[in-house]
Amino acid sequence: MTRLRFAPIPAGLPATVPFTGPETLERRRGVPFVARLGANENGFGPSPKAVEAMARACAEAWKYGDPDNHDLREALAAHHRVAPENIMVGEGIDGLLGVLVRLTVAQGDVVVTSDGAYPTFNFHVAGFGGLLHKVPYRDDAEDPQALTAAARDVGARLVYLANPDNPMGSWHSGALIEAALDELSADSLLVLDEAYAEFAPDDAIPQIDPEDDRVIRFRTFSKAYGLAGARIGYAIGPAKLIAGFDRIRNHFGVNRTAQIGALAALQDNDWLEQTRRNVGAARERISAIAQDNGLTALPSATNFVTIDCGANGDFARKVLAGLSDLGIFARMPGTAPMDRCIRISCGPEAEMAAFAEALPIALAKAREV
Amino acid sequence: MTRLRFAPIPAGLPATVPFTGPETLERRRGVPFVARLGANENGFGPSPKAVEAMARACAEAWKYGDPDNHDLREALAAHHRVAPENIMVGEGIDGLLGVLVRLTVAQGDVVVTSDGAYPTFNFHVAGFGGLLHKVPYRDDAEDPQALTAAARDVGARLVYLANPDNPMGSWHSGALIEAALDELSADSLLVLDEAYAEFAPDDAIPQIDPEDDRVIRFRTFSKAYGLAGARIGYAIGPAKLIAGFDRIRNHFGVNRTAQIGALAALQDNDWLEQTRRNVGAARERISAIAQDNGLTALPSATNFVTIDCGANGDFARKVLAGLSDLGIFARMPGTAPMDRCIRISCGPEAEMAAFAEALPIALAKAREV
Numbered sequence: 001m002t003r004l005r006f007a008p009i010p011a012g013l014p015a016t017v018p019f020t021g022p023e024t025l026e027r028r029r030g031v032p033f034v035a036r037l038g039a040n041e042n043g044f045g046p047s048p049k050a051v052e053a054m055a056r057a058c059a060e061a062w063k064y065g066d067p068d069n070h071d072l073r074e075a076l077a078a079h080h081r082v083a084p085e086n087i088m089v090g091e092g093i094d095g096l097l098g099v100l101v102r103l104t105v106a107q108g109d110v111v112v113t114s115d116g117a118y119p120t121f122n123f124h125v126a127g128f129g130g131l132l133h134k135v136p137y138r139d140d141a142e143d144p145q146a147l148t149a150a151a152r153d154v155g156a157r158l159v160y161l162a163n164p165d166n167p168m169g170s171w172h173s174g175a176l177i178e179a180a181l182d183e184l185s186a187d188s189l190l191v192l193d194e195a196y197a198e199f200a201p202d203d204a205i206p207q208i209d210p211e212d213d214r215v216i217r218f219r220t221f222s223k224a225y226g227l228a229g230a231r232i233g234y235a236i237g238p239a240k241l242i243a244g245f246d247r248i249r250n251h252f253g254v255n256r257t258a259q260i261g262a263l264a265a266l267q268d269n270d271w272l273e274q275t276r277r278n279v280g281a282a283r284e285r286i287s288a289i290a291q292d293n294g295l296t297a298l299p300s301a302t303n304f305v306t307i308d309c310g311a312n313g314d315f316a317r318k319v320l321a322g323l324s325d326l327g328i329f330a331r332m333p334g335t336a337p338m339d340r341c342i343r344i345s346c347g348p349e350a351e352m353a354a355f356a357e358a359l360p361i362a363l364a365k366a367r368e369v
Numbered sequence: 370m371t372r373l374r375f376a377p378i379p380a381g382l383p384a385t386v387p388f389t390g391p392e393t394l395e396r397r398r399g400v401p402f403v404a405r406l407g408a409n410e411n412g413f414g415p416s417p418k419a420v421e422a423m424a425r426a427c428a429e430a431w432k433y434g435d436p437d438n439h440d441l442r443e444a445l446a447a448h449h450r451v452a453p454e455n456i457m458v459g460e461g462i463d464g465l466l467g468v469l470v471r472l473t474v475a476q477g478d479v480v481v482t483s484d485g486a487y488p489t490f491n492f493h494v495a496g497f498g499g500l501l502h503k504v505p506y507r508d509d510a511e512d513p514q515a516l517t518a519a520a521r522d523v524g525a526r527l528v529y530l531a532n533p534d535n536p537m538g539s540w541h542s543g544a545l546i547e548a549a550l551d552e553l554s555a556d557s558l559l560v561l562d563e564a565y566a567e568f569a570p571d572d573a574i575p576q577i578d579p580e581d582d583r584v585i586r587f588r589t590f591s592k593a594y595g596l597a598g599a600r601i602g603y604a605i606g607p608a609k610l611i612a613g614f615d616r617i618r619n620h621f622g623v624n625r626t627a628q629i630g631a632l633a634a635l636q637d638n639d640w641l642e643q644t645r646r647n648v649g650a651a652r653e654r655i656s657a658i659a660q661d662n663g664l665t666a667l668p669s670a671t672n673f674v675t676i677d678c679g680a681n682g683d684f685a686r687k688v689l690a691g692l693s694d695l696g697i698f699a700r701m702p703g704t705a706p707m708d709r710c711i712r713i714s715c716g717p718e719a720e721m722a723a724f725a726e727a728l729p730i731a732l733a734k735a736r737e738v
Contacts (some may be wrong), residue, residue, distance in 0.1 A: 007472065007475060021433065023439060045429075051427045051430070057421040058626075059420045060598065066390050066392040068421055070393070092622070095622055104376055106376040132437065213371070213400040214372060228431055244375055248379050248496045250464050255465055257423070257449065261430065
């Protein structure tokens, strides 16, 4: 017995973490990356109105943020035509997923996700003692039918589904998501991660009553709104479930400047539309670069494009390493067969051009060895 | 069985929260407060260099912050003459306390604190299924001897001690804290909350080897550095314990602009010294206002002054309500006999003058009824 022992659940966890940050890689490399295209950050940046509002707010950083996130919740409720009681704001989807898992998953409860889907969700499930049951992707997409079927089989407490999907960029129609809800067993809650929803076609977004007790949705200001560093996202769900977050969340956890920036970003629809156009053009640019190199870009409803490198995981890992050597920060799916691909975030033309220049060199080098 | 049921621990928690934010009170009042003196925020504000660095960083809020908090950790390690492996940066002390409790407290473990000490720590202990054992204050101060004695009696996993103390502003010598460590049983870890350390006399800070496995210390940028809204604090402790945080923390949880602001704030020692002088003068101003009204201000090693209103909790609550009616946001200790007091944060002269004007009116009204 030592004082430094951990409680049983954390004692049983590996010391690994979901993601290594690009800054850590840069420190290992000794030089900064030329293009930061690995974390699906939005290099087109936040709305200038949000930047201005945040910059103005910095002098008042001595004030704690409003623990109720009142103004932002009201605005989000109006935006989504739901009640403020259906909205919970938190420190990004990452933070909110952690609170949801803690709130709903007891030690030993089973949680269903896709093999290769968002690792941070898995990190939270393991971190609270849940047991992960993984379902394969099907045709490079998460498979709602298989997920709900598995959930019934194993008696899952939660079922995680990202639509659109990360890391593949694939998506399902809203109608198919709604049908999956009807397949859900009476004891399972669907965790619908819509981090990339603003980049998806309108018909990919399901129509869900916020009080539908079968599902909780997650949205973020990190992607379409370009505020990843602000750490602010939100959940939409039944008021009873949303209120549960108050029992355990870090009430004063959201940065005050982020609250102000998110509100300003939400109100600047023109910038969002421009971002969508920029991202759409960058998706085409990345696809063209892939094609120029004899590779296939997968269709994407997100701000990244997943490129099939045409061989196995070892080859794609070599391509990724080659890109890194040339100053391109990218990532790739971690699970076969999706790990034949690399994943490139959409960004401004300078980064796209750097990628276009680096890819043939990285490919040639990967083919050499 | 419903899908919206909570896991057993959160299911057993009350729906109450540690603190109501001033914005919520303002919405209830219908008008903003004149003086924000209730949350020990630092109205003298952050270093202008930190404000400038943060304002410049807002345009790059599209980047996630470095999950390793590398640059800030290095700077903090140099500042405290410890290794970076002894430092963990997180979303304020609140967030870090939650991770520590989760990391070390199993359901049913006993945790010792003082009756009336920081409620957010208690919130986390209850939130992870720990059992709180409370020791009375002694002479308006936390009682290290009683805390360590109780910890031995009940076999405590953690012992919480704030030095200086919130809400009373009292403090112990570093030597006394060091002596308390020697009284700690072999299985207990001291949680030493030093949120207000920068306002305390030098000899109130214990000399502790960072690898001393009996204690983990917590510091923040919220108080002396004026960055409460940035949500950034840090722990100092044995590398093995600090590394444990990586198993469960929200790795990308710290706001990028906050990382940059905290680093700039740490480097501006002149501003810190000026803040200390401003706070010292404001403490004297608050004490003089108390004296002018026939009340006794307690000695303080923090950026607030706790004022004995000279009667019981009911009377102090009336004074507080009267202050609120007059636009002064303040708080008070929640536990007898400390609840005979109100607690006033140090701030610029305009806020002090508003308090000076309101206090006699609030007192007269409290005495009427």
